[in-house]
Every structure is written in structure tokens, then in C-alpha cells.
Amino acid sequence: MSAAQVAFLVAFSLLLLILVAASAGIVLASARASGPGGRRGMLRALGLSPSLPAASTRWAHYLHRLTGIGIFAFLALHIADVSLLAFSASVYNRVHLLYDTPPLRVFECALVLAVLFHTFNGLRLILTDLADLDLRASQRTLRAVVVVTLMLGLPASVLIMAPVL
Amino acid sequence: MSTRPRTVGQARGRSEPGPPARAGRSWLLIRLTGVLLSVLVLGHLLAVHLLTDVAHTTSSFVLRRWSSGLWIGWDGTMLTAALAHGAAGIWMVVRDHMRPGRGRAAATAVLAVVSLALAGLGWYTIVAVAQTALAAR
Numbered sequence: 001m002s003a004a005q006v007a008f009l010v011a012f013s014l015l016l017l018i019l020v021a022a023s024a025g026i027v028l029a030s031a032r033a034s035g036p037g038g039r040r041g042m043l044r045a046l047g048l049s050p051s052l053p054a055a056s057t058r059w060a061h062y063l064h065r066l067t068g069i070g071i072f073a074f075l076a077l078h079i080a081d082v083s084l085l086a087f088s089a090s091v092y093n094r095v096h097l098l099y100d101t102p103p104l105r106v107f108e109c110a111l112v113l114a115v116l117f118h119t120f121n122g123l124r125l126i127l128t129d130l131a132d133l134d135l136r137a138s139q140r141t142l143r144a145v146v147v148v149t150l151m152l153g154l155p156a157s158v159l160i161m162a163p164v165l
Numbered sequence: 166m167s168t169r170p171r172t173v174g175q176a177r178g179r180s181e182p183g184p185p186a187r188a189g190r191s192w193l194l195i196r197l198t199g200v201l202l203s204v205l206v207l208g209h210l211l212a213v214h215l216l217t218d219v220a221h222t223t224s225s226f227v228l229r230r231w232s233s234g235l236w237i238g239w240d241g242t243m244l245t246a247a248l249a250h251g252a253a254g255i256w257m258v259v260r261d262h263m264r265p266g267r268g269r270a271a272a273t274a275v276l277a278v279v280s281l282a283l284a285g286l287g288w289y290t291i292v293a294v295a296q297t298a299l300a301a302r
Contacts, residue, residue: 029262065258072251076279079244079287082227086293089224100220108219112210119203126196159215 008081008095012104015073022069026062057142064121067114074111102164109157116153120145191253198250205243232298237291244287252280 027042034045047058085092098104124141127133133141213222213230230236255276263269 025262068251068254069258072255075247075251076283079283079290083286083290085224085227086290092224092227096223099222105219108214112215115206115210119207122199123203126200156210156215160219163218163220 002091002094004084004091004095005098008077008098011077011080015070015077018073019066019070022066026066030062057138060121060142060145064118064125067118070114071111071118105160105164108160109153112156112160113149113153116149117145120148191256195250195253195257198246198253201246202243202250205239205246209239209243227294228298228301231291231295232302237295241288241291244291245284248280248284248287252276 027046030045031042034041044055045058046062047055047060081092081095084095099108121142124138124145127141128138217226231240256273259269259272259276263272
């Protein structure tokens with residue numbers, strides 16, 4: 001394994017660490033916001049146990065931020081790995097070989113699903129404000145976002161994994 | 166007429182229609198670049214990473230792509246818009262979770278330096294590789 005490949009894997013581990021830290025941050029912030037009330041209070045704060053109708057789309061707000069942070073971290077890694085090509089084609093190719101491994105193909109599937117959710121949920125947020133949708137319409141459009149994300153993301157995942165299955 | 170909130174805006178406690186008050190204009194930047202990116206990023210993912218298997222996006226593939234003005238323009242626009250969108254988005258997260266003070270100022274400065282450095286590195290790469298690609302033709 002070359003030095004550039006090791007550097008790539010270190011940077012990639014850092015990306016995974018950022019994702020874990022961001023997820024932990026969300027859970028801790030919601031635990032603090034929910035106050036006493038234990039696990040049920042926390043689930044309520046995350047919007048996973050909606051007792052209030054307004055809380056039922058809150059999980060999408062957290063997932064939007066988590067996917068946004070993850071995509072930004074990957075963008076930094078992607079700019080860095082493609083930039084190797086400006087310095088040496090062989091170093092770029094050696095690092096690029098790592099993407100053609102089962103673990104990084106699984107990561108690519110997660111990335112595609114994250115981009116799809118972030119895109120369609122972002123468009124939903126714009127629509128909700130511009131059309132001033134009511135709560136029920138906002139919930140319906142969120143369901144549509146999940147359906148479209150899976151309808152496009154699962155075939156894409158099959159396409160990405162097919163060469164190693 | 167029911168007294169239940171009819172719109173998300175009313176549920177949030179707004180009496181006036183229209184967008185809620187947000188600090189600055191970064192939300193507008195996020196939305197405008199977001200709409201642009203929904204086309205550029207999904208198109209990039211489909212053309213570069215789904216219709217071409219990752220095993221084939223080698224250096225010669227990138228050189229071939231960046232000998233076309235369309236893809237140079239596409240990727241350059243996407244690079245700039247994505248970094249602006251991401252930096253503004255993370256700045257919003259920083260403002261939501263950090264109290265005003267030195268820590269927040271430091272986080273904002275790091276975010277700005279990292280984003281500008283990534284934009285510089287990305288543009289340098291596109292220009293350098295495109296020059297190599299055009300010279301090879």
C-alpha cells in the first residue's frame with residue numbers, strides 16, 4: 001500500500017469520525033432539549049415518537065443536517081482525491097483503486113442515498129415555505145421524499161454493487 | 166372555522182405570511198444554490214458515477230471528460246455552488262449550536278479558510294487537468 005493510499009484511508013476514517021460525532025451531537029442536543037423524561041422524552045425530541053403533530057417531521061430536520069455534514073465532508077475528500085490527478089496520474093489511479101473495493105462501494109451507496117434524501121427534502125423545505133403548506137401537506141410531501149429517495153436510491157445501489165456481487 | 170394552525174407558519178407562531186426572520190441572507194444563498202445543485206449534482210452522480218462504474222473512472226476517463234467545455238463548466242459551477250451551499254449550511258449549524266464569542270468566531274474562520282482552500286484546490290485541478298487534456302489532443 002502506497003503512502004497516498006494510507007493518507008486517503010486516514011482522511012476517509014476522519015470523515016466517518018465526523019459522521020459519528022455529528023450523530024452523537026444530535027442525540028445529545030435532543031436529550032438536553034427533552035429534559036427529564038428518559039428515553040421516551042428523547043425519542044419525542046428527535047421526532048420519532050410524535051406526541052405533537054408539529055414534531056412528526058422533526059427527524060427529517062436532523063437527518064437533513066446529518067446528511068449535509070456528511071456530504072460536505074465527502075466533498076472535501078473528493079476534491080482532494082481528484083486533485084491528485086493535477087500532480088500525478090499514477091498516484092491518482094492508485095488512490096482511486098480503493099473506491100473499487102466492496103467497503104467503499106457500500107459507502108458510495110450510502111452517499112447516493114444521502115444525496116437523494118438531502119436534495120428532495122431540501123426541495124420540500126422550499127416548497128413548504130413558498131406554498132406555505134399546512135402541517136398535513138408537509139407530512140405528505142415528506143412521505144413522498146422518502147419514497148422517491150428509495151425508488152431511485154435502491155436501483156442505484158444495485159448498479160453500484162453489481163460488479164462485486 | 167377551526168382554531169388549529171392551518172399552516173406551518175402559523176404553527177411556528179408567525180402571524181404574517183412569508184418567510185420567517187432568519188439571521189442574514191445565508192438562507193437565500195442556500196436555497197438558490199440548492200436548486201442549482203439539485204440538477205448539477207444528480208446529473209453528475211448519474212453521468213459520472215452510475216452510468217460509469219467506479220472501476221472505470223480512471224485518470225484517462227477524467228482527462229477525456231475535461232477535454233469538453235461542457236463538463237469543465239458543469240464541474241466548475243458545481244464545485245463553486247456546492248462549497249458555497251455547504252459552507253453557508255454549516256455556518257447555520259454553527260450559529261444554532263454555539264453561543265456568540267471567540268469559539269464561534271474561530272469555527273467561522275476555520276470554515277471560511279477550509280472552504281476557500283477547497284475552492285482553490287478544486288479550480289486549480291480543473292484548470293491544470295483541462296490544460297493537459299487539451300495539449301494531448
